[in-house]
Amino acid sequence: MTASPVPGVVAIVLVTAATLAIGTWGLRLSRTTSDFFVASRTVDPRLNASAIGGEYLSAASFLGVAGLLLVSGADMLWYPVGWTAGFLVVLALVAAPLRRSGAYTLPDFAEARLGSRSVRTACSLLVVVIGWLYLLPQFQGAGLTLGAAVGAPYWVGPLVVGGVVLANVTSGGMRSVTFVQAFQYWLKLTALLLPAVVLALVWLGDGRPGAQETSGPFPDLVSWSRPVAEGGGQGLYVTYSVIVATFLGTMGLPHVVVRFYTNPDGRAARRTTLAVLGLLSAFYLVPPVYGALGRIYAPDLAAGGSDGLVLQLPHLMLDGLGADLLTGLVVAGAFAAFLSTSSGLSVAVAGVLSQDLVGRDRERGRLDGVLAFRLSAIVAVGVPCLTALAGADVGVARTVGLAFAVAASTFCPLLLLGIWWPRLTDVGALAGLVVGGLGSAGAAGLTLATDLGDRLDDAWGGWARLLLEQPAAWSVPLAMATMVGISRATPRRVPRHTTRFLVRLHAPEAVELDRG
């Protein structure tokens, strides 16, 4: 980039300062362990929805979507649509019962529902796997973005983001993170929307170049206008795999789910979810503007890497102070995206670690809850941060996609059947988690980490590679079928408290009932 690094540096310093300030202010309100884990369950739906929105909109949404749209066109619109529709599925099937279950985390839910330590352990393991899969690309993206925006060496990004997140998470826990996240949603929306409006006006001022050329200069316009991936039946499979993973994976993302426990009751959880749907919809209307403008003003980017589109477009369309200001704004938004998503994920992973690993010592009285949480946060942030520093290059967008696929193949069946199907058994759940987890993480991990994908390129006319790389479309139904099938085969293992637990999940809090 030819632009000066000053606006980017100023933006990053300001965002970091604001994040730490709000986190410290939240710390003064944090007193108890309950504050740390679930903000004492008193978060208002509007604040909570902003916080969920802030946490959920990662760098993949802020930078990635616009770039993908520029390169591939309409079939990439399924990512933002799926990430939003995922919350509608949560609203319809999960939000209120999950809050009413009264559990802290997904492993807590699994143990309370099925009364099994093994299922709990499997869930804890999955939370850590999904959390780290999602954290790793955040740190990598931070390194790449800081490099592109201010010319910093790669290691600066992961270290700065890791440090700020750790400071925030260990100092104030969930309560302070809630305020930070809510602030960062509005920052991200402003930082994406305002430049988009200005740049669209610039485009109008330039005489709307490209508007009349819809049939002319771009030979691939037809594919750019099709909401299905290229390649006939295989393209259709890829598109549906993305749809399954995003629509169903959202409910299994640990940093999203842990937020539902901070609602006061089931109704508030539902209303929060609807508000999140609105906030995400507002945000995702903007990236297509960048994608379309990029097609006109940045045709070179379409050929090469595309994550820089949002960061570079202001300077491609404007000169001088205006371009510097807009660049500063989008860098601030991108940095906020790294910080907020990493904070949310770290809280979720640290919560599980502190309860299931470090917590063993706590039970023996060696550690108090807050200290255990802080130690776990260091592990939760440290492992992916060091992995990113070690230079593990696994592809930012694909790793996030993999996290969604694993979440959809494991926690989605567990939550759906656990909430709605009384005959689920611990053995059935465990079998489903193993099949779904190995199916999705194993298949995709093999292709990411080895050259298996390349060697399989020609097998079954390309289908073999596709099925491994995009497992969600088969691994989700397979996991679901396994849970149902094995549960049916072990009817005696249906937990005795099932009915009472379902009462707790579904009966409104206003009714006085024995909830077990």
Place this chain on the structure above:
Amino acid sequence: MSGAGTPPQRVRVTGPPRRRPPLARAREVDQETPLGELYLGSLLRDQLAIAVRTLAWIVGGLGLLPLVFFAWPALADHVVLGVPVAWWLLGVLAYPYLLLVGWRHLRRAERTEDAFTELMDEVGR
């Protein structure tokens, strides 16, 4: 026997109650009586039916789009106000649609819960 002269104290003779006293409906649920299971089952079924209808709206409105565009590729060539039709559908219209379906779901789910709360607050029979 008491001594002569003092009349025996009057005792009220009753049989065991022929019917158990009516329970509040909430207690039926608590004690997992057949009636209680019926109440819970109907709440679950109602909420699930609402959820399934919401999912049907998602699948019908959005989930079938790739198949439609796959079957009729010429659809993608349509341009409305300078923007290809798929971009309108997925880039813009999908969001108000999702919100509308979500709002409808919220209203119905809360109404079902209110009905259940009223039912539970009444004393049975």
